[in-house]
Amino acid sequence: MPVIVKAVPGTPYGNEPRVRLRIESGYRAGSYVVFPSAGEHPVHWMSRNAAEAWARDTGYTVAPADPALEPASVKLLVSLFETFNDFQFEHRCIGGAELVESLGEWLRQHAPLISQLLAGERDAAALKLDDLLCTFHALQSTSEEVSGGDLVDQFGAWLAAAAAEMPDITGAPFVGKVARSSNGLYWSSRQGWGDLEDATAYFRTVPDRLASCEPGTWTEVELVAEEFGQAERWVATDTIRG
Numbered sequence: 001m002p003v004i005v006k007a008v009p010g011t012p013y014g015n016e017p018r019v020r021l022r023i024e025s026g027y028r029a030g031s032y033v034v035f036p037s038a039g040e041h042p043v044h045w046m047s048r049n050a051a052e053a054w055a056r057d058t059g060y061t062v063a064p065a066d067p068a069l070e071p072a073s074v075k076l077l078v079s080l081f082e083t084f085n086d087f088q089f090e091h092r093c094i095g096g097a098e099l100v101e102s103l104g105e106w107l108r109q110h111a112p113l114i115s116q117l118l119a120g121e122r123d124a125a126a127l128k129l130d131d132l133l134c135t136f137h138a139l140q141s142t143s144e145e146v147s148g149g150d151l152v153d154q155f156g157a158w159l160a161a162a163a164a165e166m167p168d169i170t171g172a173p174f175v176g177k178v179a180r181s182s183n184g185l186y187w188s189s190r191q192g193w194g195d196l197e198d199a200t201a202y203f204r205t206v207p208d209r210l211a212s213c214e215p216g217t218w219t220e221v222e223l224v225a226e227e228f229g230q231a232e233r234w235v236a237t238d239t240i241r242g
Helices: 048-058 072-083 096-119 124-135 148-170 223-241
Strands: 004-009 019-023 177-181 186-188 192-194 218-222
Touching (some): 072 096, 072 124, 072 148
Antiparallel strands (some): 004 019
């Protein structure tokens, strides 16, 4: 049976961060990979990629890494999806003028960081962010006219195409989620608990006010499954009324 390991933060070497491999399966689950010749001290690597490459070459099965080890490019790309979470809802109305302003502001704010990321090792996430800047370059200038209606369609299509690549980029399933309370309400960062149509979708980062709620008062559920279930309930209700 394969042994599963996961890259997690290790003990820094001075100011340099390091990575170690935690065993996730079998009787050694919870312990760290060690070299017998080095005693019982966990082996450290200077990067996640180096640790995972060694693990695969050695025959381990590598689980998705601790999110804390993700490159800044991946974190920023995930943040993009969470910032513009309205696009995860199939029937949500999105204002074109508001999107021109909000996406333009996001691009101008993060363009320097994206350029910095591209100056180093160009990973898949950094290249995807570069494509975002190139595709919507007109938004970075406040003097160019941009059609809000066209932007909604174009940015929605860009997000949908990027979402298909996100599992490979993040190394884990990439699914929009919402929070559901025990009485069937859904969390919205704008309004608190309410209807699904007003909820806030997220992928990794639980909204701050939601995270501070009493543990056990809400459950994380997949958005698509909730929308599908709600659509089925509407059909059933219409059938009964008919």
